Amino acid sequence: MHLFNTLSGQVEPLAPSDGATLRMYACGPTVYDYGHIGNFRTFLQVDVLRRFLRSQxxxxxxxxxxxDVDDKIIRNASAAGLAISDYTRKFEKAFFEDLDALQVEHxxxxARATEHIPAMVSLIERLAAQDIAYRAEDxxxxxxIARFPEYGKLSKKDFTGIADGARIDVDEYEKDSARDFALWKAPKPGEHRWDTPLxxxxxxxxxxxSAMAMEYLGDSFDLHAGGEDLMFPHHENEIAQSESASHRIFSRHWFHVRFLLVEGRKMSKSEGNFYTLRDLLLRGYKPSAIRMLLISVPYxxxxxxxxxxxxxxxxxxxxxxxxxDRIEKTxxxxRPDAGDGLAVSDVAAAARESKARFTAALADDLNTAEARAAIFEMVRFVNARADAGALFESDKADVLDALRHFDRVFAVLDDHDAEWxxxxxxxxxxxxxxxxxxxEVLATRDLSDAQIQALVDERSQAKRTRNFARADQIRNDLAAKGILIEDSKDGVRWRRK
RNA sequence: GCACCGAUGGCGAAGUGGCUAACGCGCUGGUCUGCAAAACCAGUAUUCGCGGGUUCAAUUCCCGCUCGGUGCUCCA
Known part of the structure; x- marks a missing residue:
């Protein structure tokens, strides 16, 4: 497949460099709060990437x-009177529940930061041995940074001005250059600390x-992913640290997902348009719809x-x-003129073409919009053939195969919504x-499936005796509680809206 | 302020130097139905932010402008 590489600024082939396994690192969450839809757009797009690779x-x-340790966590934990790990555990658990709700593969x-302190210390020691890392007075x-001339190559920034190492003491601490960034932070009084050789x-x-990526993937690996905001300084700094230590290319490919807007504006708490996944679920929106929306616009x-x-x-x-359902259950x-049995029907041909177009679209820099268009075109075509009585049992396999192929990446067809x-x-x-x-969501909650089924059955009975007033009353009551009743030739079906 | 990205129908959006500008939703009409809803089908942008340029030909390339976003500071 081909994927845009932030480092080169071009769409490039992506394949495992060892010919077997694609090694990738993705920046995960800082677990100090519940995840918001912006976070999940990134995780969802990474999920699309890994699902597509696996499907291939x-x-x-x-x-x-x-x-699971940073300034915000330390501040919030101490405000809550909790140990850091007690504070973060809750949000880490919530984060993975949210990923599950969104059908994101794990x-x-x-890798938890607090469980990899020794690897970080030894990486800093490697840098210190080359005088690239230095200890400040505190x-x-x-x-x-002056020791890494390529600094800025990812974010395309020019830092040559600071390469002379001119001492700029604008900070509270003694840095040799204002741009130099912290590798290890001295503790403030009362703060949680690790005692290390540093x-x-x-x-x-x-x-x-840097430390965790190199520990699990080696000094050099295939792809590094994250939100666009991480490009600078976070990823730039990772490159500087890692490549200074190893003298090898850190990640060959860099994948950055753009931010989303909410109702046309930047999402922020002050704008009042800030939503966690849980906010949306409480309002009655389905995880499958949220996944579909966040996935459908190319990253x-x-x-x-x-x-x-x-x-x-x-x-x-x-x-x-x-x-x-319609294809599967009908x-x-x-086919009347099975004939030589070799001819491919127009339906089967359409399904195969849709599958091929779907795959080609994703292989082309993960064009999810084009990929889903291919599937919807098949749906319309096959429905039309079915309505015309020109869909045959022998077409089923190709159509279902195309759908399965689609859902290996989109993962929205199986209904787990009510459960979440x-x-x-x-x-x-x-x-x-x-x-x-x-x-409406609360009203539905108190109604078990059995209770709903009983009411639906009562309505069917009322219809049979032509008691339409009672039938309509039940239908309206259920509708008010978010339950939709659908009558069809094959019987009555209900679902939670 | 400097740098970068974007602007396509009512909404979300794909895409292309020239063929009918995808797809989803919405809307309108139809099929079905006791009536609805649901489901299904069909129709729905003479037009791609504005101005100029290059070209036989531009929504697609170039320049300027306007608007939106992002980075330069924590942020997916």
Missing amino acids: GIAVRHVMNVT PEVL GSWYFR GPGRPGWHIEC RQQLNFTFEGLAAETVAVERLRTFR HWPQ TRFTLNWAEREGRLQEAAP
Whole structure:
């Protein structure tokens, strides 16, 4: 496949350099709060990448870090009167629950910063041995940027002005250059600290990722991913640290996912358009629709997240699910003129073409918009043939195969939505946040499937006796609680809206 | 302020130097239905932010402008 590489500024082939396994590192969450939809756009796009690679038969070794110590965590934990690990554990757990709700595959390796302090220390020691890392008067360690001439090659910034190492003491600490960044931070009074050969303190953010990536993937690996904001300084610093230590190319390929807008504006707490995944689930939006929306706009485009768009994706996902059900569960007629049995029907041909177009679109820099268009075109065509009585049992395999292929990457066809909504409501109840749930969502919660089925059956009975007033009453009551009843030739079906 | 990215129908968006500008939603009409809803089908941009240029030909390339976003500081 081909993928844009931030480092070269070009779309380039991507393949495992060892010919077997694609080794990739993706910056994970800092677990100080619940994840928001912006976070998840990045994780979802990385998921699309790894799912597509795997669907193409490429093995993936994906390492993701969890930053479970940083300034914010230390501040919040002490404000809550908790040990750092007690504070972060809750949000780390919530993060993985959110990934599960969104059908995001877990990485092969999960690396917590606090469990890799020795690797970070030894990396800093390697740099210190070359005088690239130096200790400041307060006990913090810094990276000497003037010693890495390529600094800026990822973010395309020009730092030649500071390469002379002119001493600029604008900081509270004694750095040799204002641009030099912290590798190891001396502890402040009362702060959690690790006692190491470097002295007491805690790791800087950037050294974390370098140390853990190199520990699990080697000095040099295939791909490094993250949100666009991480390009500078985080990833630039990772490159500087790692390549200074190893004298090898750190990551060959850099994958950056663009930020999203919410209702046309930057998402921020002050704008009032800041949403965690859980906020949306409490409002009754489905995880499948959120996944579909966040995936459908190619990763290099800014995505405008709107509630109208989310509602649209809910319908789009439902249409695909209905289509699969229809194809799978209907007993289609045998083809009348099977003839030589070699000719490919127009339906089968359309399905194969759709599958090929889908794969080609994703192979072309992960064009998810084009890929899903290929599937929807097949859906429309096959539905039309089915309505015309020209869909046959022998076409089924190709159509379902194309859908399976689609869903290995998009992962929206299997319906886990109600399950996650219920999970989120239970969580909200424990957290005392149930009042944030939409009334319709709460109403549905108290209705078990059996109760709904009983009402649906009662309505069918009422219809049979032509008691339409009672039938309509039940239908309206259920609708008010978010339950939709659908009558079809094959019987009555209901679902949670 | 400096640097970079984007601007396509009501909304979200794909795409291309010339063929009918994908796809989803919405809307309108139809099929189905006791009526609805759902489901399905069909129709729905003489036009790609504005101005100029290059070209036989530009939405697509170049320049300027306007607007939106991002980085330069924590941020997915």
